[in-house]
Amino acid sequence: MTKFSFVTGLAATALLASGAAAQWVPGSEIAGQTLQVETNGIVNNITFQPGGTATITTPSGQAIPASWTAGGGQLCLRTGAASECFPYTQAFQAGQSVTATSSCGATSRWLANATNQPMQPARSAGERG
Template sequence: MAKQVHIVMLAGAMLALPTVASAQSWVPGSEIVGQPVTVTANGIADTVTLNADGTARVVTPGGREIPASWTNAGGQLCVRTGMASECWTPQAPLQAGQPVTWMSNCNSATTWLASAVNTPPPPPPPPEIKGERG
């Protein structure tokens, strides 16, 4: 009986491993690259798009486009517009349609709402195992 309990517990732990592994490989912002996201701070909702090349675009409610850049170093998502820079430390990837409020390094509560997110890439294929004759 005790052996069966250990096997069930081990199976449960094995099921949890892919989730833990994928969470560890997640990079802040990667799920929204190329996707417009509504970012609201102090009652003003801007549309922010992070591009794969590190550039970003902020569109104000009035339609004004502000060039920007972004990085995701050290577990933080940082956006820079001109001389101003603001960083957040997301705890998990954004989910489409689910607003999340993060505190920035400027002590500002900012709500992020993604209308769509990128699908994580599939895992790499296993290495090919060749026979003894290659």
């Protein structure tokens, strides 16, 4: 059995907001991206797919299917019956690590190597089009 640490953490404590924080949709910056998550010296890569599926890849290369949700100030990851949630009130920024403590009491360091650009609100045409 391969040992891996089951944690995800997108904490508000160290997350830096994008310029459009009021327009931010939780999870939009990580959908389709892979984040490195280090817990107790073990680094897993978690790929967050659009639609709520995820894959946790362990240091040995084992791929563990998971699901994820973002909302209500939390990012949650589930594998089978196990679930863990982290505070999540601001968008991840590429290259900025974040330390977060989960609902299970595990502290992890998260790093997004890349993030999606925030969606800009559509501009409505003025009086003259």
